[in-house]
Amino acid sequence: MTWNELKETQEKIVKIITNSIRKQRLAHAYLFEGAKGTGKRKVALQLAKTFFCDEKEGVEACGTCSDCKRIESGNHPDVHIIQPDGQTIKIDQIRNLKKEFSYRGMESIRKFYIIEDAEKMTISAANGLLKFLEEPDGQSIAVLTTTEVHRILSTILSRTQILSFTPLTPLKLMETLEKNGVTRPITRLLGQLTNDIEEAYQLYHDDWIVQARSIMIQLVEEVSARPHQVLLTLQENWFPHFKEKNQLNLGLDLLLLWYRDVLRTLIATEDQLIFVDHTDKLERQALNSSQRKVSQQMAAILEAKRRLSANVNPQLLMEQLMMRLQEG
Ligand SMILES: [Zn+2]
Incomplete structure (x- = not known):
């Protein structure tokens, strides 16, 4: 990763940070x-x-020195990441962090720490920090991260520079995926399933979504x-x-998107197709269907999604759905 690449998804944030790097005015604590x-x-x-x-070119880290490599692989001695231990971040975790810091510099006097889901700090942990x-x-x-800024103590807010990350639009998400080598039919599909770029990459990992898509198409053909x-x-x-419940739910989403595409073909709005x-x-x-029939099929899939969330047996649920799709 480079700042230039990150700029594609978080332009404003990257501008603020790289400006501070240039002026050598980084804050000592960010939220x-x-x-x-x-x-x-x-x-x-x-x-980090x-x-x-120490081999930077302008604002960009070199990516090849031992500092860069060890940060990339998650084992730099002076970069610490704290995550919730169960439901909370506890005072002991903050104490341990302080202890680490008191061994002044494993390698240098610089230290960097990230506290993820910082809203989960207990009151004593927050006060310790x-x-x-x-x-x-x-x-x-220090970089604190949170999805729930309203739960962060005001005393912490006032001591950090707050940077707000905005979610990707489906279009931006698709552009980013495509730039990273994902093919257009798959980016169109992922853009419908999530607005979380990490989740999109997870679904793409090992071709999971590619296979999921062809299994779904085989099924509807049959x-x-x-x-x-x-x-x-x-x-x-x-x-x-x-296999998992969330995967089955995604499978049902795929079916729903397919029948929506059949409907769009019927009513001649093909420019919006997902399965291009x-x-x-x-x-x-x-050709062998009608608007009424497709609407009933989509309703049956939505019903199956509801039953899945109510923990109906997946086997039973899918077999019944297949019958209803055939009746249509
Ligand atoms: Zn480097």
Whole structure:
């Protein structure tokens, strides 16, 4: 990662930080606030690299020196990340951090620490940290991150520079994915499923979403053309891929998007299609269908989503859904 790359998704934040780097006026404590998946940790780690790297070119860390590499791999001795231990961040965790700091510089006198989900600090942990924030030594930087800024104590707010991370628009998310090598049909799909870039990459990881998509398309093809195959495909392909409840829920979302595309084909609004590379299949299904039939199929999928959240057995739920999709 470089600041230039991060600028694509968080332009304002990157401008503020890189300006401070240029002027050598970094704050000693930041609070990064914003929704999950807006890149708070990535920016924090980039800041850590910039802080430690002695081979910088302008504001950009070199990415190849031992400081950069160890930060990247998560084992730099002077970069600490604190995360909630269970439901809270406890005073002992802050005490340990202070202890680490008192061994002045494992390698240098610089120290960098990140406290994630800072709203989860207990009152005593927050007060413990406060003393720390009040006595900046000019050689350390703290980054607190939170998705719930309203739960952060005002005493902490007043001692940090607050930077607000904004969520990506679907368009921005798709552009970013495409720039990183994800193909257009898949970026269109991911843009419908999430606005969290991290989640999008997770779904893309190991081709999970690519396979999920082709299994779903196989299933809907069989529903309309080879109904005797449907149960077999459920057993052999569908359930082994959509194992967890959240995965099955995503599978149902995929089905819903497919039938919405059939509907869009029927009413000739193809410019909004998600499955742009399967227009032949969509047209074939649209030919044998009607608006009323597709609406009923979409309603059946929504009903299945409701039943899934009410913990109905997935096997039963999917088999019944397949029957309703065939009736349509
Ligand atoms: Zn470096």
